[in-house]
Amino acid sequence: MKKAVIGIDVGGSTTKIVGFRGSFDRASLIEPIFVRATDPVTSTFGAFGKFLNDNSLTLDDVERVMITGAGSSFITNPIYDLPCSKVEEFRAIGLGGLYLSGYKTAIVASLGTGTALVHAEEGKAPRHLGGTGMGGGTLVGLSKKLLGMDTIEHIEKLAKDGSLDMVDLKIGDIVNHDMIPGFTENTTASNFGKISDIATQADIALGIVNMVFETIGMVAIFAARTYGLRDVVLTGNLSGMELAKRTFDGLNKLFGMNFVIPEYSRFGTVIGAALAAQDEPEK
Numbered sequence: 001m002k003k004a005v006i007g008i009d010v011g012g013s014t015t016k017i018v019g020f021r022g023s024f025d026r027a028s029l030i031e032p033i034f035v036r037a038t039d040p041v042t043s044t045f046g047a048f049g050k051f052l053n054d055n056s057l058t059l060d061d062v063e064r065v066m067i068t069g070a071g072s073s074f075i076t077n078p079i080y081d082l083p084c085s086k087v088e089e090f091r092a093i094g095l096g097g098l099y100l101s102g103y104k105t106a107i108v109a110s111l112g113t114g115t116a117l118v119h120a121e122e123g124k125a126p127r128h129l130g131g132t133g134m135g136g137g138t139l140v141g142l143s144k145k146l147l148g149m150d151t152i153e154h155i156e157k158l159a160k161d162g163s164l165d166m167v168d169l170k171i172g173d174i175v176n177h178d179m180i181p182g183f184t185e186n187t188t189a190s191n192f193g194k195i196s197d198i199a200t201q202a203d204i205a206l207g208i209v210n211m212v213f214e215t216i217g218m219v220a221i222f223a224a225r226t227y228g229l230r231d232v233v234l235t236g237n238l239s240g241m242e243l244a245k246r247t248f249d250g251l252n253k254l255f256g257m258n259f260v261i262p263e264y265s266r267f268g269t270v271i272g273a274a275l276a277a278q279d280e281p282e283k
Contacts, residue, residue, distance in 0.1 A: 003063035005029065006051070007274025008079075008269075009092070010046060010071035011112075014237075015043035016270040017051045024275055030055055032267040040071030046050065047078060052070045066091040068273040087119025087276040089269065092119045096272025097233040101261035106231040107224045111238035111268060113137040114214045117223050129223050134215040136238050142208050147201055155205055156241050162206030169193030188214060212238075213247035221255055235268025 002022030009016040019030035022050050029037070029248040035047040035052065044067075053059065076120040078084045096110030105121040107129075120126045136152065144150040164170075172185025173194060191211040199207075207268055220232045238244060239261050248259035264271065 003064055004057065005274050005277045006048070006062055006065045007092075007270045007272075007277075008027070008047065008065060008067045008069075008072075008272060009046050009270035010040050010067060010069040010075060015040070015047040015069075015071070016267055017047045018267055018270050018274055019051065019055070019057075020274055023246035024278060029271075032264060032270060034266075036159045037155055040074040041221035045079070054195050064277060066273045066277050068154075068269060079147075085277070088126040090116065090118050091126050092269045092272035092276060093122045093235065094120030094272065095275045096270070097235055098122060099271060099275055100235070100264060100268055101231070101233045101260055105227075106233050107220055107227070107229055108233045108235060109216060110222045111135055111216060111234060111236035111244075113156065115236075116178040117220060119223070119227055126154070129226075132215060132219045134212050134219075135236075139208060139212050139238070143205065146204055149205075152237075152241070153172065156209065156243055158202050159205035159209045160202075160242060162200065162204070164200040164203070164206060164210060167192055167194065168210065169206035175195070183254070184251070191215075209241070209243050210247055213244055213260065214251070217251040219247055220259070221251070221257060224257065230256065232257060232259045233268075234259060234261045235265045237266055239268075245280040 004019040004021045006019045014034055014036050016034040016187060019031035020028045022028050033051055033052060035043060059080055064081055065079050066085050068085050068087040068089050072086055093108050093110045108120050110116045112135055114133045116131040117129040118126045119129055137254045140150050143155045149155050168188050169190040171183050171187040171189050174189055192207055224232055251257055252259055
């Protein structure tokens with residue numbers, strides 16, 4: 001049996017893991033998983049053990065391990081004496097975004113606790129462009145304070161029944177939209193700029209989700225235009241939300257962009273970490 005390269009993305013409380021067996025094409029991809037734990041070390045070893053068990057792998061079946069993520073600094077020793085390399089996170093984001101999308105160049109946005117933007121181009125080192133503090137942390141933090149909810153799945157379920165009519169100020173609320181070419185009457189003029197006393201919990205939930213995604217989208221558009229690009233690949237945990245597609249489809253139409261959410265988008269960074277093994281000497 002061909003040996004596997006394992007990628008691990010260590011977060012503060014969530015760790016993602018993926019593998020490639022023998023080569024780095026789609027057919028060789030081993031289904032990614034994630035686990036939650038109270039600390040990065042527990043999360044890492046728990047994810048590794050579960051991944052091996054779920055895929056009937058032993059330590060002898062693993063060629064090497066590639067580790068990335070903010071929590072990877074806490075992993076100071078090899079995992080079960082396997083060869084390990086640490087991958088700079090922005091490099092992993094870029095590699096994973098291009099691999100999942102099939103593009104040769106794009107802006108890759110990693111939607112995590114905050115959002116990181118990377119310019120990725122085949123054959124070149126991915127370049128970190130910056131980002132925004134808007135992300136899952138914003139979504140959960142505001143929802144906890146305003147709605148008493150801190151579970152993304154519950155927030156999204158509530159938001160699906162909401163309307164922005166009692167929350168956001170739209171272009172059509174302040175001017176005749178024909179006066180601003182290219183915009184529609186439903187284009188957001190101000191997030192939460194028309195919050196009503198009778199806005200429901202569902203309305204507020206949708207307003208928070210929409211504000212986070214619209215802000216991320218606009219920052220990504222500015223970055224893409226700097227490089228003369230239309231393609232923006234969305235990865236990270238928030239990209240897996242169903243409501244993400246609604247907002248980014250709207251931005252595609254409004255600004256002539258191509259925001260894409262590929263399969264396995266939530267696992268873009270960990271896939272990129274594993275892919276980095278192609279260019280790394282064994283250690």
